[in-house]
Amino acid sequence: SQKIEQNSEALNIQEGKTATLTCNYTNYSPAYLQWYRQDPGRGPVFLLLIRENEKEKRKERLKVTFDTTLKQSLFHITASQPADSATYLCALDMAGSAGNTGKLIFGQGTTLQVKP
């Protein structure tokens, strides 16, 4: 079955630096991969979706890459700010290459702490 691995150790960086988070998956390559942000006691908030035919996607200070050969996605936050401190979740659709079902497999998330 499909599994997602995210670095369970917290990532601590200094304000202004670039944070890079990793998401690795096993088995089949999905049609797309998503990243969500979750703050303590809150629900996940969608950030970015990247499709299998896209190598890179950007949104403001966020950048996501998708390497189907390595079965890996990297999530970058440039010019990080203390307000970026949160847990970031990687997710794949269980339908795999078949497309959209909304049944997502989530990684355990990586907690980012940006220090001023």
Added chain:
Amino acid sequence: NAGVMQNPRHLVRRRGQEARLRCSPMKGHSHVYWYRQLPEEGLKFMVYLQKENIIDESGMPKERFSAEFPKEGPSILRIQQVVRGDSAAYFCASSPPPAEYTGELFFGEGSRLTVL
């Protein structure tokens, strides 16, 4: 423009009691998903519903758990005879009909169940 609404936000039950969690999807969304987040674990898919129809309940425990999404009113996740292991955050997400679905799920803030 209200988002996904869940209530109650916090619920305390004693072992053996019933828990009912409610979810109203975003306006214009016809599909609802329930996910569970156990302490120190990632989000796990439970069930996927549209009005008056369960589409996929492959993630639901076989006993004590049920879900519905009636023609009128919110979706309800019902847990009968709760046990301590049911203590978790339960998140509801919604999406538009499949023809309009782009992959993004919209999550509520969750209902946190504590079983004493």
